Amino acid sequence: MNRIQEIIAELVETANHPAKAVKASMKETGKKAVGCFPYYTPDEIIYAAGLLPVGLWGGQTDIKLADKYLQSFCCSIMRINVEQGLKGMYDFLSAVIIPAYCDTLKCICDNWHVAVPQTYLIPMVYPQHRKIAAGVAYLIDEYKRVQKELETIAGKKITEKDLEDSIVLYEDYRKTMRQFTAIVSKYSKTLNAKTRHLIIKAAYFMDKRLYTIKIKELMEELKKLPEEKLDGIKVVVTGILAETDALLDAFVQNKIVFVADDLAHESRQFRTSVRSEGTALERLAYRIADHDGCSLLYDEEKKHGQLLIDLVRENHADGVVVCMMKFCNPEEFDYPIYKKELEAAGIPMLYLEIEQKMDSAEQIRTRIQSFAEMVK
């Protein structure tokens, strides 16, 4: 096994066995862990407290207990998160942070207290009007409250320097990930749709400093090799996340390469940088204000469609794949708006309704195959 294969195998193992990876990371770093529900939790503050932020984006658990608390028309990510909480799978976490972006997440905050009382909850509310001064001031106050809660858990004060150091690290991570996603089209066989996804996913279960070092090394090793000829179809993928394994396997089998993404689970996490001026918390709040093209963040100018068109043009993509999380209202409300814009721009589009736990992926596999044949 060469060094590239070793790094990829390690990251894929981490993504496929998150609890094991997080516990190993806690042991290695001596840090307590804090679970972060989607979306945009202030991981920099958690890291500055000397704690390990861990992403909680559902999984492959069968849903049995969560139905007592959530209706069957809630999205599978949240039903699985609650299920895993009820089964005690998050008991090793010191707390979870749950932001209330959508109706489902608002219910989870209330349910969590009753359903999973053993895992301490830090709720967060993000401002709808995040770009105006009042919205930014409100978010800074929310961050201050969360900071105090995290200080209690960590048993230490978080200084401005702690926050600044953490921001520097996260900015390095974000820049590195933008570079990583940009080289996928040059190494499209090694970094096929599934491997690319698992490499990016591993970041949620590792210390960001160690993860960023690994990705930099992977890119350095890849650059020593000749570029791989891309003989498949190039797409931009959008949505909350692109899982399951069967879904990703279908993309690989049909030689569909993700040359860029607009997934909440992937590039939306790292495409926007902090501003260079202001206190640490101001810079974090303005990152949310500046982040555009995400269905979770209110945008009166509706820039999502243009963002997708730009991604297609910049990456010479053949089309857009929409991975629509079933029962996700914010994404579903956004879809008709950007669909019209993509159609007007003559960009082929494949719409897939997905769940994290799908009994069969055959229908999706057929749709992916048809799309591949149509676009070729």
Ligand code: SF4
């Ligand atoms: S935004 Fe969509 S996928 Fe995310 S928690 Fe809400 S309903 Fe579920």
